[in-house]
Amino acid sequence: MSADIFLVDDDELVREGLQQVLELSGWSVRTFADMSTVMSSLQRGEEPLVLISDVRLEKGDGLQLQRAVRAHDAGIPVVLITGHGDIDMAVQAMRDGAHDFLEKPFSAGKLVATTRRAMGQRKLVLENLALRQQIEQGNEWGLIGHSPEIRRVRRLISDIGQSRVDVLILGETGTGKEVAARALHAASGTQDPFVAINCSALPESVFESEMFGHESGAFTGASRRRVGKIEHARKGTVFLDEIESMPLSLQAKLLRTIQERSVERLGSNDSVAVGCRFIAATKVDLLQAARNGSFREDLYYRLEVVTLALPPLRHRTEDIPLLFGHFVTQAARRHGAEVPPWTSDDMLAWQQRDWPGNVRELRNMAERWCLGLERLPVQASRSRSGLTETLGRVERTLIENALRDHAGNVQAAADQLRIPRKTLYDKLYRLGIDAAGYRSDV
Ligand SMILES: Nc1ncnc2c1ncn2[C@@H]1O[C@H](COP(=O)(O)OP(=O)(O)OP(=O)(O)O)[C@@H](O)[C@H]1O
Numbered sequence: 001m002s003a004d005i006f007l008v009d010d011d012e013l014v015r016e017g018l019q020q021v022l023e024l025s026g027w028s029v030r031t032f033a034d035m036s037t038v039m040s041s042l043q044r045g046e047e048p049l050v051l052i053s054d055v056r057l058e059k060g061d062g063l064q065l066q067r068a069v070r071a072h073d074a075g076i077p078v079v080l081i082t083g084h085g086d087i088d089m090a091v092q093a094m095r096d097g098a099h100d101f102l103e104k105p106f107s108a109g110k111l112v113a114t115t116r117r118a119m120g121q122r123k124l125v126l127e128n129l130a131l132r133q134q135i136e137q138g139n140e141w142g143l144i145g146h147s148p149e150i151r152r153v154r155r156l157i158s159d160i161g162q163s164r165v166d167v168l169i170l171g172e173t174g175t176g177k178e179v180a181a182r183a184l185h186a187a188s189g190t191q192d193p194f195v196a197i198n199c200s201a202l203p204e205s206v207f208e209s210e211m212f213g214h215e216s217g218a219f220t221g222a223s224r225r226r227v228g229k230i231e232h233a234r235k236g237t238v239f240l241d242e243i244e245s246m247p248l249s250l251q252a253k254l255l256r257t258i259q260e261r262s263v264e265r266l267g268s269n270d271s272v273a274v275g276c277r278f279i280a281a282t283k284v285d286l287l288q289a290a291r292n293g294s295f296r297e298d299l300y301y302r303l304e305v306v307t308l309a310l311p312p313l314r315h316r317t318e319d320i321p322l323l324f325g326h327f328v329t330q331a332a333r334r335h336g337a338e339v340p341p342w343t344s345d346d347m348l349a350w351q352q353r354d355w356p357g358n359v360r361e362l363r364n365m366a367e368r369w370c371l372g373l374e375r376l377p378v379q380a381s382r383s384r385s386g387l388t389e390t391l392g393r394v395e396r397t398l399i400e401n402a403l404r405d406h407a408g409n410v411q412a413a414a415d416q417l418r419i420p421r422k423t424l425y426d427k428l429y430r431l432g433i434d435a436a437g438y439r440s441d442v
């Protein structure tokens with residue numbers, strides 16, 4: 001049986017004391033008295049999220065253990081417990097990649113805080129691993145990103161995937177509304193189809209029969225009976241893209257269909273049960289559209305019960321490296337080309353652009369990069385926004401990166417940014433950033 005924490009100490013009393021503190025914080029703990037039993041557990045495939053070890057063990061020391069664990073799986077954070085004389089060893093261990101150390105004597109609170117931090121790092125590693133696997137398996141319907149916003153969206157999708165509630169997806173152009181709709185469809189586990197209808201693409205008359213179907217002879221030119229898309233979706237998903245451009249008369253009909261869960265083909269009096277889930281997407285403020293009279297208020301309220309908002313890319317610039325890496329790799333594979341390297345300055349410049357076309361624009365840029373057409377990093381000064389806005393964006397990017405590096409620990413992020421913690425809190429408040437969203441244990 002594996003546990004959250006592997007705790008290694010050759011002193012039984014110490015072991016029990018620490019174990020109790022950790023278990024009171026809700027973690028499962030497995031204790032070990034020496035290095036060899038830990039290693040054989042790891043080799044049997046049992047893996048903790050975090051390993052905590054005293055540096056002084058009867059046989060061997062924490063430093064050797066740290067190296068062995070690292071050789072086994074560099075992603076397991078190791079926290080070393082050190083005494084007075086061990087500082088040199090601790091420093092060496094940190095250089096070797098130990099996650100952190102606890103200097104004796106330490107309080108229970110310190111132990112828990114340090115463990116939680118290590119836990120956060122481990123969860124991030126695992127999450128990125130899962131994400132990479134998803135990408136490698138060609139699961140192109142997954143939403144890529146590790147910002148709190150995208151993680152929240154993914155969590156919502158998996159929470160409501162199975163339930164058959166209708167969903168309204170909001171977001172600027174290119175933010176991934178269709179990707180999210182397909183992910184929801186995939187999460188529902190149905191084998192029935194995903195049927196996309198672009199509400200702005202068809203003239204009203206065609207649209208109506210496309211959606212609802214018709215009997216033969218229902219209108220001039222209707223020579224054969226036609227099953228509408230809603231019926232065709234069966235227990236799958238009907239994706240109503242750009243719902244704001246649906247003609248008002250059809251909005252009324254759609255509302256009736258959603259409420260009564262049945263449709264009638266044009267020219268027929270028989271109603272057919274509707275088993276699909278409706279997902280609508282829009283770029284506009286539908287409430288505003290309702291006030292202007294171009295969208296039915298009752299339909300709006302029926303749709304907005306469960307909404308999924310996709311944030312613009314400029315509000316989650318920390319996702320840019322991951323997304324860019326993904327798109328560049330994809331493009332390189334497609335073109336059979338080597339990926340031209342980029343520098344961290346390039347990346348920082350990209351993180352400061354405004355990306356009005358959001359992820360789609362980034363994907364196109366990655367494509368050009370791959371073909372060698374986008375070599376010059378775009379300087380912040382060339383962006384269309386003014387100085388204040390640009391500086392604001394730089395500030396946001398740096399703060400978000402620091403919070404991510406320290407799993408939401410404000411003090412540690414403030415230290416990295418070399419500003420007082422109070423100042424960072426003020427900035428977080430002003431920028432509307434929630435540090436807690438960066439903790440990986442929430
Ligand atoms: N989080 C994401 N991870 C991976 N790819 C993404 C993500 N978000 C968007 N994309 C990609 O960006 C492009 C645009 O996404 P999508 O078509 O879903 O956007 P949209 O919100 O529907 O845009 P529009 O409003 O213009 O129709 C697609 O190629 C999609 O695969």
Ligand SMILES: [Mg+2]
Nearest residue numbers: 174177178241
């Ligand atoms: Mg779209």
